[in-house]
Amino acid sequence: EIVLTQSPATLSVSPGERAILSCRASQRVSTYLAWYQQKPGQAPRLLIHDASNRAPGIPARFSGSGSGTDFTLTISSLEPEDFAVYYCQQRSNWPLTFGGGTKVEIK
Amino acid sequence: QVQLVESGGGVVQRGGSLRLSCAASGFTFSGYGMHWVRQAPGKGLEWVTFIPYDESDTKYADSVKGRFTISRDNSKSTLYLQMNSLRAEDTALYFCVRGGGFDFLTLDNWGQGTLVTVSS
Numbered sequence: 089e090i091v092l093t094q095s096p097a098t099l100s101v102s103p104g105e106r107a108i109l110s111c112r113a114s115q116r117v118s119t120y121l122a123w124y125q126q127k128p129g130q131a132p133r134l135l136i137h138d139a140s141n142r143a144p145g146i147p148a149r150f151s152g153s154g155s156g157t158d159f160t161l162t163i164s165s166l167e168p169e170d171f172a173v174y175y176c177q178q179r180s181n182w183p184l185t186f187g188g189g190t191k192v193e194i195k
Numbered sequence: 196q197v198q199l200v201e202s203g204g205g206v207v208q209r210g211g212s213l214r215l216s217c218a219a220s221g222f223t224f225s226g227y228g229m230h231w232v233r234q235a236p237g238k239g240l241e242w243v244t245f246i247p248y249d250e251s252d253t254k255y256a257d258s259v260k261g262r263f264t265i266s267r268d269n270s271k272s273t274l275y276l277q278m279n280s281l282r283a284e285d286t287a288l289y290f291c292v293r294g295g296g297f298d299f300l301t302l303d304n305w306g307q308g309t310l311v312t313v314s315s
């Protein structure tokens with residue numbers, strides 16, 4: 089199965105700063121990669137699909153890039169509501185797999 | 196708007212069975228593939244199983260293959276997960292998820308989850 093490795097595990101950022109999250113795949117997944125946000129006590133929410141396409145209703149401060157094995161989620165200017173855990177997920181091969189998550193916390 | 200409401204979770208003994216349900220509304224259920232994704236307490240996300248809109252080719256994670264069965268009733272807009280031979284490691288919050296995109300493999304709408312606890 090394809091292993092997704094997210095880094096860092098925890099990212100401490102001040103509101104208004106930029107956050108850059110990484111997701112690396114153990115084999116090429118083309119652009120079949122998505123990003124999800126999960127806040128405590130809530131279900132995950134789709135942010136980005138196909139590596140760089142924002143889901144409906146997602147603010148423009150969220151952007152995704154990458155292809156093949158290396159992917160990035162960038163939050164250009166962190167808002168208070170952006171502090172959460174972020175997961176990447178690939179759909180190139182079965183089984184679908186998730187990364188272990190990056191927690192974005194307030195510095 | 197899309198709504199997915201899971202039910203059927205609870206406490207079950209190791210080796211027991213449980214059937215989860217997910218009532219869908221706000222979209223044409225029969226036109227979408229559907230997934231179950233789980234999350235153990237304090238842990239990350241784990242994809243469990245997928246069923247196409249026409250039930251043609253279901254998929255399972257190795258960890259549940261042979262023990263769990265996904266099914267759907269398009270006339271009732273309801274998704275099911277039959278879980279047998281439950282183990283302690285199956286303890287998790289189980290999310291019902293709609294599959295989006297051309298291949299239904301982007302997890303675009305999530306329910307709030309139902310908690311399954313397997314006791315020994």
